Amino acid sequence: MQNVFLNGEYLPLKNAKVSVLDRGFTFGDGVYEVFLVYHRNIFRFEEHLQRLNNSLSAIYIKNPYTDEQWRELLMTLVENNPSDNQSLYLQVTRGMSDRDHAIDLTDQPTVFAMSKALPERNLSGGVNAICCDDIRWKLCDIKAITLLPSVLLRHQAALAGAKEAILLKDGHVTEGAASNVFIVAGSRVKTPPKDGSILPGITRDLVVELLNDSGIGCHETEISKEELFNAEEIWITSSTWEIVPVVKLDDQVVGNGSPGKVWKRVVDIYQQFKNRQQIV
Ligand SMILES: Cc1ncc(COP(=O)(O)O)c(C=O)c1O
Structure with a gap:
């Protein structure tokens, strides 16, 4: 028990x-x-x-x-x-x-x-996501138990056969229903800045740190809907999922439809970091 x-x-x-x-x-x-x-x-x-x-x-x-x-x-x-x-x-x-x-x-x-x-999870083949209007409130940096909008958004994603809903507010990406979002566009990695419209994800912050330390770099900047749909790669991050590639957004394939090469590098770096933490 x-x-x-x-x-x-x-x-x-x-x-x-x-x-x-x-x-x-x-x-x-x-x-x-x-x-x-x-x-x-x-x-x-x-x-x-x-x-x-x-x-x-x-x-x-x-x-x-x-x-x-x-x-x-x-x-x-x-x-x-x-x-x-x-x-x-x-x-x-x-x-x-x-x-x-x-x-x-x-x-x-x-x-x-x-x-x-922790249940076994392997999302490394990539997941589908849908794009939705961000229907939540203005204090998304608080990790509040009041999760009804996120529950409804995840349900909408599930109904569409997708794993996550990527949210747009005023034409810009905020985050996923329960994850943060990164894109690779023109070989630059981007993620929305930390303000009240996103949860400051612990995984997000670590990924930003690891990207910067490895020389890949990361721009914490606004991402428009157009950039999202034209991205070479899209990733979603959370403690539970770690870093997951999105291979299809709505009806559109992301990049060539399989996990991207920048994602592969970042996942390796993330796993190496995790292994080092367990040794100390
Ligand atoms: C809305 C939202 N954004 C981002 C995240 C990812 O945060 P973390 O990396 O700290 O798990 C979560 C996790 O539950 C979340 O609910």
């Missing part, structure tokens, strides 16, 4: 219960993080915690734990799970209160975390 963490206790999943008046349930009032665990090490732990801190302070929730307490709590879940590679989920909501929109700063947050075995 899987053990989870809820408000200071480790307990079997089936015994983990929260009130129906929890603001996460009534308002979607909370934030979350997803960490990947490779060989029992939490990958990019500090970066994820920094983003958690940013999300919490943006919604006026005081972080209930220090970084060390978070590490201990999450590592306990990792150690209790038999798998070497895991996907670690944590969520902090504003906790229980009367159903009233107004925030009471004295509310006790609800903290929930669980870890499950």
Whole structure:
């Protein structure tokens, strides 16, 4: 039976219960993080915690734990799970209160975390994506649990036989429904800049860093719809998927319809980086 963490206790999943008046349930009032665990090490732990801190302070929730307490709590879940590679989920909501929109700063947050075995995934052959209007709000840099627009967008993608929806706002690419976007155009790698219209992806930031360090380079700049459709390569990135090539966008083949050569280089560099992290 899987053990989870809820408000200071480790307990079997089936015994983990929260009130129906929890603001996460009534308002979607909370934030979350997803960490990947490779060989029992939490990958990019500090970066994820920094983003958690940013999300919490943006919604006026005081972080209930220090970084060390978070590490201990999450590592306990990792150690209790038999798998070497895991996907670690944590969520902090504003906790229980009367159903009233107004925030009471004295509310006790609800903290929930669980870890499950990382499923085998191989998307290296490339995936299909569709292009959609970005129907979300203006604070996409907060990793909010309120994910209804992304859920609907992913459903739209699934109905079209695609894996992801790439979003356009005012004629420019923002990101995927649950991923960041890179393109290769005229041999230059580009990704949209970090502002309120995208989630600052931990994978995105690492890919930008690795591209710059390797000399390939990366331009953090606006990408128009036209550039997207004319791109030689399109990649989507997330902690869970890492770096995945998009080989078809709507009805149009991307590049020559198979994963591109810049993508292959970047994936190698990313895997080498991961392997180095596991050795130290
Ligand atoms: C909207 C959105 N953008 C980007 C990402 C990728 O972020 P990360 O690389 O930190 O997993 C996610 C991940 O869930 C997401 O939901």
